Amino acid sequence: MNYQKLKGTLDFFQEEATKLRFIEEKAKSVLKTFGFEEIITPIIEATDIFVRSSGDNSDIVTKEMYTFLDRGNRSITLRPEGTASVVRSFLENKLYVNSTLAKFYYCGPMFRYERPQAGRYRQFMQFGIEVFGEGGPFLEAEVIISAYKLLVALGIKGIKLKINTIGDFASRKDYADKLKTYFTGQIDDFCPDCKKRLEKNPLRILDCKVDSGKELVLKAPKIKDSLSLTSLNNFNEVTDILTTMAVPFQIDESLVRGLDYYTDTVFEFILDIPGELQGLAICAGGKYADLVKNFGGPDIPGIGYAFGVERIMSVMTSQDLFTNLTKQTDIVMICLDPASKKMGLQLANQLRDENMIVEMDYKNYSLKQQFKLADKVNPRYIIIIGEEERNNGMITIKNTKNNTQEKIKKEQLIAYTKGKI
Ligand code: HAM
Numbered sequence: 001m002n003y004q005k006l007k008g009t010l011d012f013f014q015e016e017a018t019k020l021r022f023i024e025e026k027a028k029s030v031l032k033t034f035g036f037e038e039i040i041t042p043i044i045e046a047t048d049i050f051v052r053s054s055g056d057n058s059d060i061v062t063k064e065m066y067t068f069l070d071r072g073n074r075s076i077t078l079r080p081e082g083t084a085s086v087v088r089s090f091l092e093n094k095l096y097v098n099s100t101l102a103k104f105y106y107c108g109p110m111f112r113y114e115r116p117q118a119g120r121y122r123q124f125m126q127f128g129i130e131v132f133g134e135g136g137p138f139l140e141a142e143v144i145i146s147a148y149k150l151l152v153a154l155g156i157k158g159i160k161l162k163i164n165t166i167g168d169f170a171s172r173k174d175y176a177d178k179l180k181t182y183f184t185g186q187i188d189d190f191c192p193d194c195k196k197r198l199e200k201n202p203l204r205i206l207d208c209k210v211d212s213g214k215e216l217v218l219k220a221p222k223i224k225d226s227l228s229l230t231s232l233n234n235f236n237e238v239t240d241i242l243t244t245m246a247v248p249f250q251i252d253e254s255l256v257r258g259l260d261y262y263t264d265t266v267f268e269f270i271l272d273i274p275g276e277l278q279g280l281a282i283c284a285g286g287k288y289a290d291l292v293k294n295f296g297g298p299d300i301p302g303i304g305y306a307f308g309v310e311r312i313m314s315v316m317t318s319q320d321l322f323t324n325l326t327k328q329t330d331i332v333m334i335c336l337d338p339a340s341k342k343m344g345l346q347l348a349n350q351l352r353d354e355n356m357i358v359e360m361d362y363k364n365y366s367l368k369q370q371f372k373l374a375d376k377v378n379p380r381y382i383i384i385i386g387e388e389e390r391n392n393g394m395i396t397i398k399n400t401k402n403n404t405q406e407k408i409k410k411e412q413l414i415a416y417t418k419g420k421i
Pocket of ligand 1: 126129
């Protein structure tokens with residue numbers, strides 16, 4: 001075989017594909033109870049959309065985007081995340097006109113040129129939400145609660161919610177200045193990326209993967225000393241509501257997130273049990289008060305999060321949370337000659353109209369071979385049609401669970417099977 005999938009990409013088939021869709025469906029069903037509606041945006045967007053939103057100094061923009069010139073010489077990027085595209089669509093389609101609160105969920109592939117490793121891929125699925133409109137701390141808490149409820153609905157254990165505030169624009173500016181003063185003079189000891197971050201976004205030095213454990217980072221000024229009263233009160237209310245709602249969380253003052261658009265509340269659900277994914281975020285998000293405005297739109301704040309679906313899938317597999325996902329064939333048709341096959345096809349499609357899963361052999365296999373094939377899929381019933389059955393308008397139906405069989409009129413088939421499957 002000459003062809004292989006690209007590094008950092010995955011194929012999903014059979015049970016794995018079913019797992020992925022199961023998570024997606026579960027997520028949709030939970031979010032619909034919160035009044036979310038689906039939004040589907042293109043996978044390709046103008047590059048500038050991501051540069052402006054994620055920040056031209058972010059890892060995503062500087063190292064990870066799949067960017068190319070199309071035949072019209074436009075710079076195009078495969079979306080590395082969903083928020084920027086949803087904000088673009090929200091504005092372009094004026095989705096703010098008829099509602100004070102617009103709530104969307106999305107699910108689809110994202111692309112980042114990262115070093116592939118466990119839980120980190122170059123193409124991965126995100127399930128995310130974005131909410132636009134002013135809702136204060138109650139909305140912020142509800143958004144986090146919806147993510148928590150989804151994890152509970154999936155049955156995942158060993159998750160820790162880490163939450164922090166990075167303040168409003170003024171608080172962040174004050175904090176960035178303090179960090180700049182603090183790190184200046186010591187920055188030679190830091191990684192090349194942090195040297196650049198010092199000028200453009202010193203907050204990101206705090207969550208650098210290389211430098212995060214350094215003493216200087218641990219002892220850096222804390223955001224709480226720079227927070228405006230409004231930001232502080234807002235954060236206290238969010239955490240109060242989470243406490244009231246019995247959502248466990250831990251405040252983590254070093255949590256700043258790697259995308260520039262965040263303001264105030266930021267959070268991550270990380271995996272906190274031993275294993276190769278320990279410490280990885282399976283969901284992350286936060287508020288972005290200024291992104292819509294920065295895209296040239298009205299002054300409407302947004303908030304959202306995204307789950308990494310492959311990460312959820314790995315965790316759920318390791319915790320044995322997928323049950324009954326293997327395909328269960330209801331009926332196998334065994335037809336003994338071409339004319340019986342025609343009758344079999346008709347009956348199979350009538351049964352499928354009743355939502356039953358029906359399979360049959362399309363070649364002219366012998367009775368023995370067809371029984372062998374049936375054994376592999378382990379159906380609830382096997383239907384046998386041969387010349388005799390055809391002539392009498394009857395079929396033989398075998399119950400594979402108790403190994404009994406009987407002959408019934410073909411017109412009775414739906415009624416006979418419907419109640420039992
Ligand atoms: P993010 O933290 O970059 O945030 O990604 C969200 C989640 O996507 C991560 O927590 C992780 O589970 C998953 N993820 C990220 N990169 C990879 C990868 N290379 N392989 C596998 N999974 C990955 C965002 O993307 C924001 N747009 C979230 C958001 C929505 N904030 C507000 N609204």
